Amino acid sequence: MSDQAVLLLNLGSPKSTEVADVRSYLKEFLLDERVIDAPTPIRNLVVRGLILPTRPPKSAAAYKRVWTDEGSPLLVTSFNQQKLLQEVVDMPIALAMRYGEPSIANVIGDLVSKGIKKLFVMPLYPHYAMSSYETVVVRVMEEVQQQAPNMETTLLQPFYKDEDYIEALVGRSQPWLEKDYDMLLFSFHGIPERHLRKSDPSHAHCLTTKDCCNHCHPAHATCYRHQCFETVKAFVAKAGIPESKYKVSFQSRLGRDPWLKPYTDFVLKDFPKEGVKKLLVMCPAFISDCLETVEEISMEGKEDFLEAGGETFEQIPCLNDHEIWISWMANRINAWARETAQQAS
Numbered sequence: 378m379s380d381q382a383v384l385l386l387n388l389g390s391p392k393s394t395e396v397a398d399v400r401s402y403l404k405e406f407l408l409d410e411r412v413i414d415a416p417t418p419i420r421n422l423v424v425r426g427l428i429l430p431t432r433p434p435k436s437a438a439a440y441k442r443v444w445t446d447e448g449s450p451l452l453v454t455s456f457n458q459q460k461l462l463q464e465v466v467d468m469p470i471a472l473a474m475r476y477g478e479p480s481i482a483n484v485i486g487d488l489v490s491k492g493i494k495k496l497f498v499m500p501l502y503p504h505y506a507m508s509s510y511e512t513v514v515v516r517v518m519e520e521v522q523q524q525a526p527n528m529e530t531t532l533l534q535p536f537y538k539d540e541d542y543i544e545a546l547v548g549r550s551q552p553w554l555e556k557d558y559d560m561l562l563f564s565f566h567g568i569p570e571r572h573l574r575k576s577d578p579s580h581a582h583c584l585t586t587k588d589c590c591n592h593c594h595p596a597h598a599t600c601y602r603h604q605c606f607e608t609v610k611a612f613v614a615k616a617g618i619p620e621s622k623y624k625v626s627f628q629s630r631l632g633r634d635p636w637l638k639p640y641t642d643f644v645l646k647d648f649p650k651e652g653v654k655k656l657l658v659m660c661p662a663f664i665s666d667c668l669e670t671v672e673e674i675s676m677e678g679k680e681d682f683l684e685a686g687g688e689t690f691e692q693i694p695c696l697n698d699h700e701i702w703i704s705w706m707a708n709r710i711n712a713w714a715r716e717t718a719q720q721a722s
């Protein structure tokens with residue numbers, strides 16, 4: 378029996394679309410200090426006093442629009458990824474979510490009880506953000522420290538511009554890129570501008586100049602905006618898309634603070650006035666389609682664009698459980714297993 382295993386990680390969804398389940402999911406999510414990063418008493422006040430009494434019915438209604446007979450798209454796709462990967466990789470593939478179920482604590486407990494000693498931790502986020510990659514890694518490491526301090530862990534690094542990832546993304550997108558379109562919009566999940574400054578270890582680079590993300594700097598190791606731009610740069614170079622035919626925007630903002638701009642909803646409404654009638658959209662911050670790509674973009678975003686005078690709206694699905702993506706994950710796991718074997722010999 379192998380003492381190696383893989384842990385796939387993603388964000389998580391509520392247990393059901395019932396308002397009470399959505400409220401308890403949002404409570405765990407938004408009380409995370411890396412998501413709402415105000416001092417604890419203020420975070421408690423904002424989340425418990427302002428957000429939880431008002432937002433859950435609205436979020437539950439949005440989840441109802443995307444929920445399938447099998448459950449939340451994000452969870453269904455994640456379980457499919459796990460199953461398909463298990464068919465081609467010769468070691469246990471576990472799956473856990475940062476919020477909700479399957480919980481990181483239970484899944485690590487399960488791996489420990491199976492005698493796993495070496496773990497490849499795969500956060501399924503291409504880019505570094507304190508509210509996505511960092512929080513899930515910190516949570517996994519806390520749990521490993523507590524339950525299995527001697528377990529050897531290797532961490533999949535953000536892969537936003539890796540050649541194999543860009544190839545996978547372009548390969549997956551190819552059938553849509555061959556269609557006739559005026560503009561390709563790369564819509565990334567947004568984050569508050571404050572998070573970008575906080576994640577800059579120098580506290581002297583991110584957002585200090587307009588084009589900071591284009592000037593080489595160590596801060597880019599943790600700069601979400603830089604990493605999003607790099608994904609786009611590499612994608613358009615590989616796919617041969619000219620500068621006049623693409624744009625980058627940021628979606629899903631919450632609250633009144635400034636988030637990364639331009640905002641996707643504004644861009645979608647402005648496009649038709651600028652002559653963009655045939656639109657292609659993709660959301661590369663997400664490996665799997667979820668509430669944010671389905672409800673916010675394919676439903677709401679499409680409606681906004683068409684109502685403003687757009688003619689066609691096509692969306693490239695996320696990598697999901699496409700064979701290109703399963704092969705990508707399998708290759709990374711096999712590379713890790715080879716390195717581990719070499720180190721042991």
Ligand SMILES: C=CC1=C(C)c2cc3[nH]c(cc4nc(cc5[nH]c(cc1n2)c(C)c5CCC(=O)O)C(CCC(=O)O)=C4C)c(C)c3C=C
Pocket residue numbers: 388389390391412413432436449451502506508509566567568569601629631662663666667668669
């Ligand atoms: C301060 C709030 C939020 C930050 C910062 C944030 C960053 C962030 N989120 C994702 C990925 C996902 N977010 C999803 C849903 C979602 N996100 C927020 C808030 C912040 N996200 C909320 C409140 C919600 C829940 C829905 C709602 O009420 O609007 C999802 C979808 C989950 C699903 O079940 O389908 C994903 C995925 C990233 C990658 C990220 C930072 C880069």
Ligand SMILES: [Fe+2]
Pocket residue numbers: 566629
């Ligand atoms: Fe989010």
Ligand SMILES: [Fe+2]
Pocket residue numbers: 582583584589590597600602603
């Ligand atoms: Fe930057």
